[in-house]
Amino acid sequence: DADVTQTPRNRITKTGKRIMLECSQTKGHDRMYWYRQDPGLGLRLIYYSFDVKDINKGEISDGYSVSRQAQAKFSLSLESAIPNQTALYFCATSDEDSIYNEQFFGPGTRLTVL
Amino acid sequence: AQKITQTQPGMFVQEKEAVTLDCTYDTSDPSYGLFWYKQPSSGEMIFLIYQGSYDQQNATEGRYSLNFQKARKSANLVISASQLGDSAMYFCAMRGPNDYKLSFGAGTTVTVRA
Numbered sequence: 001d002a003d004v005t006q007t008p009r010n011r012i013t014k015t016g017k018r019i020m021l022e023c024s025q026t027k028g029h030d031r032m033y034w035y036r037q038d039p040g041l042g043l044r045l046i047y048y049s050f051d052v053k054d055i056n057k058g059e060i061s062d063g064y065s066v067s068r069q070a071q072a073k074f075s076l077s078l079e080s081a082i083p084n085q086t087a088l089y090f091c092a093t094s095d096e097d098s099i100y101n102e103q104f105f106g107p108g109t110r111l112t113v114l
Numbered sequence: 115a116q117k118i119t120q121t122q123p124g125m126f127v128q129e130k131e132a133v134t135l136d137c138t139y140d141t142s143d144p145s146y147g148l149f150w151y152k153q154p155s156s157g158e159m160i161f162l163i164y165q166g167s168y169d170q171q172n173a174t175e176g177r178y179s180l181n182f183q184k185a186r187k188s189a190n191l192v193i194s195a196s197q198l199g200d201s202a203m204y205f206c207a208m209r210g211p212n213d214y215k216l217s218f219g220a221g222t223t224v225t226v227r228a
Binding site for chain 2 (some may be wrong): 031033035040041042043044045048050058067088090092094096100101102103105106107108110
């Protein structure tokens with residue numbers, strides 16, 4: 001079983017709709033992240049959380065919100081989706097005690113906003 | 115602010131040959147970490163190799179090695195003995211000293227030819 005899972009894997013929605021992307025992990029990591037990937041831009045950080053009570057904005061947080069429901073769950077919401085939020089979204093986790101603090105990524109959610 | 119630059123959008127390499135992927139970075143922090151990730155066509159992000167700014171030796175991991183030139187602020191990835199399965203997009207990323215967020219470059223697509 002995958003250590004970091006994301007649901008849904010693919011989603012098509014319409015402009016103005018509210019949508020939630022969910023992330024769950026079984027790695028026991030405290031730190032969780034949401035990124036979006038756009039062609040030619042790499043991955044950009046939307047929000048991150050270092051524990052359940054800690055939520056921080058990334059470089060492109062406008063139009064997004066997050067919820068850390070538990071250590072293992074971190075959800076990303078688009079309150080009113082717009083077409084330029086069409087992208088591939090990744091959730092990631094990391095362990096503060098690991099040597100490299102490398103991030104482990106989920107499989108991604110491909111979101112299309114029409 | 116941290117910035118990662120990958121100037122090669124795409125590269126072709128013959129099977130069994132080596133390929134070097136360029137990455138330069140910009141930071142004023144003396145302590146930082148550099149990462150390379152692989153993204154195959156299936157979309158997942160796979161951690162490949164890590165180099166710390168104070169590491170005296172270049173990192174190696176199997177067929178992957180990192181050519182770290184600190185004074186030039188470059189961290190090029192070398193893939194030796196390329197295989198067809200190495201065809202993917204490769205991302206260079208950096209994190210700061212007290213900052214567990216990653217800043218990513220735009221990525222380089224590698225295509226291995228038989």
